[in-house]
Amino acid sequence: xxxxxxxxxxxxxxxxxxxxxxxxxxxxxxxxxxxxxxxxxxxxxxxxxxxxxxxxxxxxxxxxxxxxxxxxxxxxxxxxxxxxxxxxxxxxxxxxxxxxxxxxxxxxxxxxxxxxxxxxxxxxxxxxxxxxxxxxxxxxxxxxxxxxxxxxxxxxxxxxxxxxxxxxxxxxxxxxxxxxxxxxxxxxxxxxxxxxxxxxxxxxxxxxxxxxxxxxxxxxxxxxxxxxxxxxxxxxxxxxxxxxxxxxxxxxxxxxxxxxxxxxxxxxxxxxxxxxxxxxxxxxxxxxxxxxxxxxxxxxxxxxxxxxxxxxxxxxxxxxxxxxxxxxxxxxxxxxx
Amino acid sequence: xxxxxxxxxxxxxxxxxxxxxxxxxxxxxxxxxxxxxxxxxxxxxxxxxxxxxxxxxxxxxxxxxxxxxxxxxxxxxxxxxxxxxxxxxxxxxxxxxxxxxxxxxxxxxxxxxxxxxxxxxxxxxxxxxxxxxxxxxxxxxxxxxxxxxxxxxxxxxxxxxxxxxxxxxxxxxxxxxxxxxxxxxxxxxxxxxxxxxxxxxxxxxxxxxxxxxxxxxxxxxxxxxxxxxxxxxxxxxxxxxxxxxxxxxxxxxxxxxxxxxxxxxxxxxxxxxxxxxxxxxxxxxxxxxxxxxxxxxxxxxxxxxxxxxxxxxxxxxxxxxxxxxxxxxxxxxxxxxxxxxxxxxxxxxxxxxxxxxxxxxxxxxxxxxxxxxxxxxxxxxxxxxxxxxxxxxxxxxxxxxxxxxxxxxxxx
Numbered sequence: 001x002x003x004x005x006x007x008x009x010x011x012x013x014x015x016x017x018x019x020x021x022x023x024x025x026x027x028x029x030x031x032x033x034x035x036x037x038x039x040x041x042x043x044x045x046x047x048x049x050x051x052x053x054x055x056x057x058x059x060x061x062x063x064x065x066x067x068x069x070x071x072x073x074x075x076x077x078x079x080x081x082x083x084x085x086x087x088x089x090x091x092x093x094x095x096x097x098x099x100x101x102x103x104x105x106x107x108x109x110x111x112x113x114x115x116x117x118x119x120x121x122x123x124x125x126x127x128x129x130x131x132x133x134x135x136x137x138x139x140x141x142x143x144x145x146x147x148x149x150x151x152x153x154x155x156x157x158x159x160x161x162x163x164x165x166x167x168x169x170x171x172x173x174x175x176x177x178x179x180x181x182x183x184x185x186x187x188x189x190x191x192x193x194x195x196x197x198x199x200x201x202x203x204x205x206x207x208x209x210x211x212x213x214x215x216x217x218x219x220x221x222x223x224x225x226x227x228x229x230x231x232x233x234x235x236x237x238x239x240x241x242x243x244x245x246x247x248x249x250x251x252x253x254x255x256x257x258x259x260x261x262x263x264x265x266x267x268x269x270x271x272x273x274x275x276x277x278x279x280x281x282x283x284x285x286x287x288x289x290x291x292x293x294x295x296x297x298x299x300x301x302x303x304x305x306x307x308x309x310x311x312x313x314x315x316x317x318x319x320x321x322x323x324x325x326x327x328x329x330x331x332x333x334x335x336x337x
Numbered sequence: 338x339x340x341x342x343x344x345x346x347x348x349x350x351x352x353x354x355x356x357x358x359x360x361x362x363x364x365x366x367x368x369x370x371x372x373x374x375x376x377x378x379x380x381x382x383x384x385x386x387x388x389x390x391x392x393x394x395x396x397x398x399x400x401x402x403x404x405x406x407x408x409x410x411x412x413x414x415x416x417x418x419x420x421x422x423x424x425x426x427x428x429x430x431x432x433x434x435x436x437x438x439x440x441x442x443x444x445x446x447x448x449x450x451x452x453x454x455x456x457x458x459x460x461x462x463x464x465x466x467x468x469x470x471x472x473x474x475x476x477x478x479x480x481x482x483x484x485x486x487x488x489x490x491x492x493x494x495x496x497x498x499x500x501x502x503x504x505x506x507x508x509x510x511x512x513x514x515x516x517x518x519x520x521x522x523x524x525x526x527x528x529x530x531x532x533x534x535x536x537x538x539x540x541x542x543x544x545x546x547x548x549x550x551x552x553x554x555x556x557x558x559x560x561x562x563x564x565x566x567x568x569x570x571x572x573x574x575x576x577x578x579x580x581x582x583x584x585x586x587x588x589x590x591x592x593x594x595x596x597x598x599x600x601x602x603x604x605x606x607x608x609x610x611x612x613x614x615x616x617x618x619x620x621x622x623x624x625x626x627x628x629x630x631x632x633x634x635x636x637x638x639x640x641x642x643x644x645x646x647x648x649x650x651x652x653x654x655x656x657x658x659x660x661x662x663x664x665x666x667x668x669x670x671x672x673x674x675x676x677x678x679x680x681x682x683x684x685x686x687x688x689x690x691x692x693x694x695x696x697x698x699x700x701x702x703x704x705x706x707x708x709x710x711x712x713x714x715x716x717x718x719x720x721x722x723x724x725x726x727x728x729x730x731x732x733x734x735x736x737x738x739x740x741x742x743x744x745x746x747x748x749x
Binding site: 029030032033034037050051054055056057058059060061062085086088089124125126127128129278279308309310311313314315316319320323325326329 | 345347349351355442443493497500501502503504507519520521522523552553555556557558583584585586590591592653654658659716721722724727728731738739742746749
């Protein structure tokens with residue numbers, strides 16, 4: 001075991017993947033010599049070679065496209081998109097090509113890409129460095145979409161994603177890179193060192209894609225969330241002294257519906273929390289599935305706490321970011337107190 | 338399991354030097370000032386491919402303006418150019434310091450690249466439309482935008498014309514025909530082409546000018562711009578600011594190893610000029626040439642400005658991690674402000690004393706502007722816009738669900 005922040009955990013996962021499989025390689029903007037703007041690939045080029053971890057032109061569509069070609073040629077590319085906000089030029093390659101390649105070729109061709117991208121707000125990044133676009137990808141059949149919330153899961157899930165023969169969109173909540181974040185920007189930053197989830201095995205291990213985790217058991221209500229909001233929701237329930245069960249989905253597609261259903265059948269009350277905008281966000285899918293499976297167990301309408309339906313505003317970041325207070329208010333509404 | 342050999346046949350571009358090594362610019366050919374031909378503005382692009390591979394330079398080592406690109410620029414324009422470039426540099430230094438003091442969330446300097454934007458702005462008319470990237474603050478300053486307003490934007494305060502919605506340096510200024518900067522790369526160059534198509538459609542003689550970096554030429558949008566500009570012969574000037582570095586990636590990673598960025602234009606049938614971007618007179622002359630060509634509807638021009646990014650990519654970057662620190666001081670094309678200053682001194686129109694005086698005045702002007710800007714608030718203190726404004730401008734009028742969300746936020 002070693003103490004790692006999320007950046008180090010991701011780096012360790014890629015280091016292991018490069019060591020175990022000579023067909024694995026990393027490409028992306030600034031990932032080579034420099035080691036990435038968030039340092040996730042630091043040292044890997046020096047260790048594994050120029051041709052295994054290299055810089056690309058600034059061309060997200062081009063990066064994903066050539067990675068698909070490499071995948072078809074038998075390689076296992078790990079792609080870094082510098083910010084999730086920059087992924088849009090690659091959407092045609094992801095949606096029309098990568099996601100459907102296996103299907104349209106009758107199973108003859110596929111490309112086992114892992115597409116990593118930092119997402120989410122809380123870093124004063126404004127509208128072009130703060131977005132949570134998971135709902136765009138969960139809407140596309142053929143892609144798996146996952147989002148870890150701590151270093152242990154980040155490493156285990158990234159190894160699973162790389163070893164997976166299907167394409168995986170791997171979202172990394174950048175506000176959690178250096179430590180957990182409970183939603184209060186005025187508190188001093190906390191490092192992962194003090195958290196059990198910062199204890200990460202140095203060797204190979206996997207965390208399966210498609211398995212949610214109950215991070216706080218409770219009986220009064222179920223909070224379904226993922227990414228940065230896992231920590232905010234947990235702190236909200238603790239501070240308000242509400243016996244809420246907090247579920248970290250970790251994987252959106254595939255979705256661990258069994259864990260959700262089991263919890264909601266016990267609590268009868270649900271709050272869905274995500275940072276992304278509300279309309280057609282992944283919370284809408286969660287609400288629909290929960291009512292399909294648990295309608296007769298629900299005691300109150302399903303609540304959603306989300307980012308507002310506006311672009312991410314620089315100056316109003318903390319009015320936009322779903323706060324502990326908003327989560328507590330939603331919990332109280334669903335509890336009728 | 339299959340194995341891949343230690344050395345593969347895959348080519349990976351690598352820069353000439355890295356931290357701890359001696360900077361090596363030996364592969365950069367610097368032709369003599371005045372050596373490039375200057376064709377007529379209506380020239381057939383197929384006749385001038387060499388202008389895409391040479392460097393158009395006007396100022397020689399003796400600080401004289403020489404050759405066919407040495408235009409008759411009024412001395413007053415040169416002095417204004419010097420003043421604006423100096424203002425950009427002092428502004429950048431001050432804003433960067435303020436970022437380090439926590440007043441700004443982020444900043445990007447344009448040190449060493451001041452001529453690229455200031456000379457272009459002075460060579461164009463006020464009705465011409467700018468579609469800048471994020472390192473052309475010189476365009477605003479050369480169009481006399483209020484420094485207080487520029488700073489107010491960077492502070493996201495109560496006077497910010499972007500209403501607190503954008504990170505610092507993503508300016509917007511409609512009154513000055515300066516388009517809202519997106520922050521995404523390359524997206525606005527084809528929009529500049531479209532604006533120019535609109536001007537032609539309306540029989541106006543306005544020109545659009547767009548700017549992207551060397552790294553951005555790899556984005557599909559760059560190639561959309563060149564294609565549409567060529568197809569519709571739009572009155573547009575497409576500027577590539579080749580400052581050698583895209584964060585940590587040297588220009589070879591953008592495809593600069595095998596052809597110049599100006600040469601990208603040749604395949605699209607565009608006239609392409611490669612210009613010494615640290616030579617104010619050369620940038621001015623090339624822009625004027627392209628503007629005249631566009632205005633007389635002879636079509637678009639691609640200009641590569643060959644320059645060097647002296648400072649970090651942004652306040653979040655640390656270039657000592659990926660390039661030798663002494664690269665900037667060894668850059669073979671010098672500093673644009675020094676070069677124009679020396680030219681004016683050579684003309685007998687300027688002196689070191691006047692320059693020092695101007696510098697002090699500029700520092701004072703920036704200091705005073707900041708004091709005023711701060712009185713309108715900062716990101717964390719003082720007056721600020723109401724948070725309910727966050728729901729405005731998503732649509733022309735807030736839709737009902739946004740009105741509900743606004744009410745919900747205000748209740749909390």
